[in-house]
Amino acid sequence: MIRALGWVLRRDLLLAFRRRGDVVNALVFFVIVVSLFPLGVGPEASQLRNMAPGVLWVAALLACMLSLARLYAPDHQDGTLEQMLLAGEPLVVLVMGKVLAHWLMSGLPLVLIAPLLGLQFDLPGDALAVLCLSLLIGTPVLSLIGAVGAALTLGVRGSGVLVALLVLPLYVPVLIFGAGSVGAVATGTGAEAHLMLLGGFLALALVLAPWASAAALRIAME
Amino acid sequence: MSKKGRFSWYYFSSPQSFYPLAGTLQPWFAALAAVLCAVGLYISFFVAPTDAQQGESYRIIFIHVPAAWMSMFLYLVMGFWSGVGLVLNTRLSSMVATALAPTGALFTFIALWTGALWGKPTWGTWWVWDARLTSELILLFLYIGFMALQAAIDDQRRADKAGAVLALVGVINIPIIYFSVKWWSTLHQGASVSMTSAPTMAKTMLLGMLIMALGFWMYSIAATLARVRCVILERERHTDWVAAEIGGQT
Numbered sequence: 001m002i003r004a005l006g007w008v009l010r011r012d013l014l015l016a017f018r019r020r021g022d023v024v025n026a027l028v029f030f031v032i033v034v035s036l037f038p039l040g041v042g043p044e045a046s047q048l049r050n051m052a053p054g055v056l057w058v059a060a061l062l063a064c065m066l067s068l069a070r071l072y073a074p075d076h077q078d079g080t081l082e083q084m085l086l087a088g089e090p091l092v093v094l095v096m097g098k099v100l101a102h103w104l105m106s107g108l109p110l111v112l113i114a115p116l117l118g119l120q121f122d123l124p125g126d127a128l129a130v131l132c133l134s135l136l137i138g139t140p141v142l143s144l145i146g147a148v149g150a151a152l153t154l155g156v157r158g159s160g161v162l163v164a165l166l167v168l169p170l171y172v173p174v175l176i177f178g179a180g181s182v183g184a185v186a187t188g189t190g191a192e193a194h195l196m197l198l199g200g201f202l203a204l205a206l207v208l209a210p211w212a213s214a215a216a217l218r219i220a221m222e
Numbered sequence: 223m224s225k226k227g228r229f230s231w232y233y234f235s236s237p238q239s240f241y242p243l244a245g246t247l248q249p250w251f252a253a254l255a256a257v258l259c260a261v262g263l264y265i266s267f268f269v270a271p272t273d274a275q276q277g278e279s280y281r282i283i284f285i286h287v288p289a290a291w292m293s294m295f296l297y298l299v300m301g302f303w304s305g306v307g308l309v310l311n312t313r314l315s316s317m318v319a320t321a322l323a324p325t326g327a328l329f330t331f332i333a334l335w336t337g338a339l340w341g342k343p344t345w346g347t348w349w350v351w352d353a354r355l356t357s358e359l360i361l362l363f364l365y366i367g368f369m370a371l372q373a374a375i376d377d378q379r380r381a382d383k384a385g386a387v388l389a390l391v392g393v394i395n396i397p398i399i400y401f402s403v404k405w406w407s408t409l410h411q412g413a414s415v416s417m418t419s420a421p422t423m424a425k426t427m428l429l430g431m432l433i434m435a436l437g438f439w440m441y442s443i444a445a446t447l448a449r450v451r452c453v454i455l456e457r458e459r460h461t462d463w464v465a466a467e468i469g470g471q472t
Contacts, residue, residue, distance in 0.1 A: 152384045156374045169363040173402035219383040
């Protein structure tokens with residue numbers, strides 16, 4: 001099972017590496033969306049500092065959601081997904097590998113570039129650290145929940161908009177506590193409670209989401 | 223397909239035998255809904271006393287609160303039938319889930335709309351990012367997502383099952399969303415508006431609200447039965463009995 005996980009992970013990472021443009025595009029999208037906000041609301045530093053956690057988190061949500069289209073659709077088109085369903089390994093493990101690869105390609109880059117964007121919004125050092133930490137815990141949850149939505153909308157017409165409709169309401173708790181943790185540092189109440197809840201979401205999503213995603217894949221492929 | 227001596231629930235799990243049953247029950251529930259809503263509205267508007275603090279505007283809660291109850295309850299019912307349909311592979315369960323969604327969305331919308339109408343004179347604003355309002359709004363999004371997903375998939379079996387998975391994911395998420403939103407608004411600004419500290423209700427007010435809630439129950443059942451009959455006819459249109467049914471009516 002571990003070997004199967006490693007195989008899927010290596011394969012997806014290799015494919016993503018061969019088509020670097022997709023990964024870079026999602027990242028650039030994130031940067032552009034975040035950069036648009038100061039242009040829209042004005043450059044006043046105190047206002048930007050208040051907005052920064054929410055803006056960064058919402059942009060991360062959108063960037064993560066956009067890249068969901070690449071999670072299953074290419075494998076569905078070239079028939080690999082069918083072979084995965086037929087394979088002797090449990091589908092949940094294969095799904096887990098794909099989600100992990102998706103997070104490494106779409107979530108992790110956001111975590112790494114977020115401090116830079118936080119600086120543009122005049123966030124202090126401790127808030128930046130918490131922002132990174134909350135994104136590090138929260139973005140895997142986004143990938144996991146997104147995998148359910150991506151599997152449900154596989155091969156459905158208008159799936160791009162549909163996946164947003166399905167997945168974004170489910171992202172709400174992550175958004176609340178992700179952005180809330182940074183806000184809590186700013187107000188001085190400490191971010192531990194928020195981060196622990198995010199960790200709880202991660203644990204729950206880790207158990208349930210691959211299973212639901214695998215079930216949805218079977219429904220989509222039958 | 224004859225009825226055996228022993229009553230069997232499975233007999234009515236076939237769309238063909240459920241269709242006439244739904245047709246028989248539906249007018250009764252519709253009539254009950256009409257009577258209960260009429261009585262409830264009469265109590266709400268003419269019998270119940272005027273609220274000391276809120277004046278007449280409080281009367282909208284007779285519609286608002288039962289609608290909010292139904293909106294949440296119907297999602298659970300939808301999740302239940304989705305789960306049954308997914309596990310037992312009974313087509314009728316999925317059809318019921320499909321038929322429940324628009325009614326649930328309707329009640330969610332009514333709850334939000336009447337809440338806004340009530341909030342303007344009472345709180346002085348149409349909308350507050352209060353925990354209840356926000357979670358109700360997200361509930362509406364979940365309903366819309368369910369209906370959009372089912373509408374987008376052409377293959378009926380797949381639409382049923384995909385919708386069922388989504389509904390179940392939503393059922394797990396509803397408490398999480400509710401508590402997140404609750405903690406979110408309490409962590410930040412404290413409970414600025416709370417319904418729990420409202421003065422104890424007069425008996426007639428409670429009575430009116432309960433009768434309205436019952437009326438909404440009956441309406442939901444009647445509407446769902448009517449809708450599920452349409453769904454059955456649409457999906458079973460290739461069968462002989464539907465051809466006979468439609469042929470007999472025209």
